Amino acid sequence: MRKAKNKRDKIEEEEAIKNWDPRYKRNVILYLCIYGVMGAVTGITNDASLSYYSLVAPHLISALNLFEAMVSILISILILSVHNMGYRKVLLALPPLTAVFMILTTLTTNQPIIIISYILSSSAIGVYDLMYPLMWTSYVPSKIRTKMFTVVMVINLVTESIMMFIGGKAVVYIFSKLQGISYRAASNLSAQPDAMKGVMLANYTNAYKWVIIITALITFIAFALALFIKDKPVDYRSTEDKSAKPSMQEKMATYKKLVNYKTVVWVLYICAVQLGAGLFIQYVPIYLNNILHIPRGITSTINTLQTVAIFVGYFFAPYLAKKLGSIMTIAISTIICAPLMLVMANAKMLGTGAVLFGVVGTILFFRSGLANASMPVQQEVQMILVDKDLRPAFSAVIEVALSVVGVIDGLFTEFYLLKTQQGYANAYIIAAALYIVSGIVLIIVFAKKYNRILRDSHASEEAK
Numbered sequence: 001m002r003k004a005k006n007k008r009d010k011i012e013e014e015e016a017i018k019n020w021d022p023r024y025k026r027n028v029i030l031y032l033c034i035y036g037v038m039g040a041v042t043g044i045t046n047d048a049s050l051s052y053y054s055l056v057a058p059h060l061i062s063a064l065n066l067f068e069a070m071v072s073i074l075i076s077i078l079i080l081s082v083h084n085m086g087y088r089k090v091l092l093a094l095p096p097l098t099a100v101f102m103i104l105t106t107l108t109t110n111q112p113i114i115i116i117s118y119i120l121s122s123s124a125i126g127v128y129d130l131m132y133p134l135m136w137t138s139y140v141p142s143k144i145r146t147k148m149f150t151v152v153m154v155i156n157l158v159t160e161s162i163m164m165f166i167g168g169k170a171v172v173y174i175f176s177k178l179q180g181i182s183y184r185a186a187s188n189l190s191a192q193p194d195a196m197k198g199v200m201l202a203n204y205t206n207a208y209k210w211v212i213i214i215t216a217l218i219t220f221i222a223f224a225l226a227l228f229i230k231d232k233p234v235d236y237r238s239t240e241d242k243s244a245k246p247s248m249q250e251k252m253a254t255y256k257k258l259v260n261y262k263t264v265v266w267v268l269y270i271c272a273v274q275l276g277a278g279l280f281i282q283y284v285p286i287y288l289n290n291i292l293h294i295p296r297g298i299t300s301t302i303n304t305l306q307t308v309a310i311f312v313g314y315f316f317a318p319y320l321a322k323k324l325g326s327i328m329t330i331a332i333s334t335i336i337c338a339p340l341m342l343v344m345a346n347a348k349m350l351g352t353g354a355v356l357f358g359v360v361g362t363i364l365f366f367r368s369g370l371a372n373a374s375m376p377v378q379q380e381v382q383m384i385l386v387d388k389d390l391r392p393a394f395s396a397v398i399e400v401a402l403s404v405v406g407v408i409d410g411l412f413t414e415f416y417l418l419k420t421q422q423g424y425a426n427a428y429i430i431a432a433a434l435y436i437v438s439g440i441v442l443i444i445v446f447a448k449k450y451n452r453i454l455r456d457s458h459a460s461e462e463a464k
Contacts, residue, residue: 017141019141023230024139027087027135027231031091031132031152032155034091034128035132036155036156037159037225038125038156038219039155039159040162041098041215041216041218042160042163043159043161043166044212045102045125046164048164048167048171048208049212050282051286052105052212053118054286054290055201055205056105056109057114057115060114060118062413063410063414064282064410064413065278065279065407065410066410066411068403070119071123071403073400074123075126075130076395076397076398077396078123078124079131079134079399080392080396082131082134082392083236086232086233086235087131087134087231088226088230091226092223092226095219095222095226096219096220098121099216101118101124102117102121102213102215102219104117105117105212106209130395133149133395134392135235136380137383138236138388139235146318146380147318149376149380150315153314153375154314154315157311160307161304161307161311165300165304168300168301170207171211172190173207175190175203187298189204190204192293193290236388236392237389257387258393258397262450263397265442265445266446268441269441269442269446270401270402271405272434272438274402274405274406275405275434276432276433276438278406279409280341280428283424285299285303288302288303288360291424292356294356294357302357305365306365307368309364310375313368313369313370313371313375314375314376317329317375317377325447326377326380326452327381327443327453328447328451329373330377330378331447332439333373334374334439334442335440336370337367337435338433341432342429344363344425345429347425380454381453381454382395
């Protein structure tokens with residue numbers, strides 16, 4: 001029975017691919033390439049760049065979640081433009097915006113300018129994460145949509161992993177050349193950046209600058225690819241005529257659809273998880289390098305393995321969604337991360353040297369894989385909770401909600417949690433508690449009625 005069902009599913013998927021609209025397929029392939037390029041950029045901005053900012057703009061790092069809240073607000077504004085501008089125009093505007101402000105962070109020592117530039121460049125990069133769910137629900141046949149959500153996220157993570165691995169080592173290599181020392185000596189020095197002074201500190205900082213500038217230039221590959229995207233108004237809104245504006249009453253009636261049982265529970269769940277994740281995710285490189293004193297080159301390797309784990313986790317998403325249901329997949333993958341985060345909170349007790357590196361690397365590998373095994377499912381669920389016209393707005397609402405969470409995280413880390421080094425460890429304990437509570441609430445409130453929401457949605461599309 002199971003073999004027959006699997007064979008039938010495979011035949012239906014092959015048929016969906018065969019009948020895939022050529023324009024839709026072309027746009028999907030182009031975005032896969034674009035998102036791959038931006039994955040490479042993220043490999044630097046999520047690792048090496050944060051270490052650079054900890055040197056030149058410490059207030060940016062200590063209140064990072066506060067500034068990430070501002071990033072979320074800007075992303076919500078930018079993503080709303082899709083409804084009027086379309087995918088192509090937005091994708092053409094993002095790379096220059098990213099590159100200019102990334103490079104600007106390397107050309108000044110003025111902290112406010114660096115912070116503003118970081119916010120603007122991060123906002124442009126963040127829009128890419130919200131673009132593919134919108135495009136996939138328009139362009140990808142329902143039969144292969146969950147798998148294609150996995151594919152796009154995997155491609156992004158592959159390039160992110162490669163660049164993250166290269167990035168940390170590139171910093172050490174450039175630093176060794178500027179300092180006139182061996183790579184090994186430069187790597188050892190990178191484990192204690194706080195001890196650097198004068199010319200050595202300047203050379204170490206300049207090594208980061210070169211890596212960031214090169215990364216900024218890579219974004220123009222994404223610009224060139226976006227030139228070939230061909231979209232139509234019907235792809236991103238129900239009516240092709242954007243001049244026919246609805247009345248205020250019609251707008252209010254439309255947006256009231258955003259406030260319902262499903263969407264409210266969904267937003268609350270995402271906010272609770274992000275509230276916990278925001279306390280430690282951005283600080284992993286700093287926690288490893290500055291608190292646990294793991295050398296910079298090894299830190300980048302651990303972070304790369306962590307990203308590879310996410311990539312592995314994504315592959316399990318379609319299988320888990322089919323076996324457990326979408327809501328149970330999301331909730332369970334969240335809850336089982338908690339024990340690993342509690343171990344990370346006590347990482348100083350795990351030993352030193354190679355033992356510490358191996359244990360920490362293993363813990364982060366499994367935590368990342370488990371936490372992200374449901375992400376393709378989560379992204380698809382988020383898009384089918386509302387109608388096509390409301391998807392950009394719903395994405396914007398979530399970003400605004402996350403910005404509020406970011407403000408809470410930022411104020412908490414700036415004025416309390418990260419006042420001492422122990423705060424970096426305590427962050428994992430707090431996050432573990434939030435993960436457990438949010439996962440349980442999602443199961444209690446959401447699982448019974450909506451656990452098979454993806455299956456039901458696909459069946460509904462096929463019936464049309």
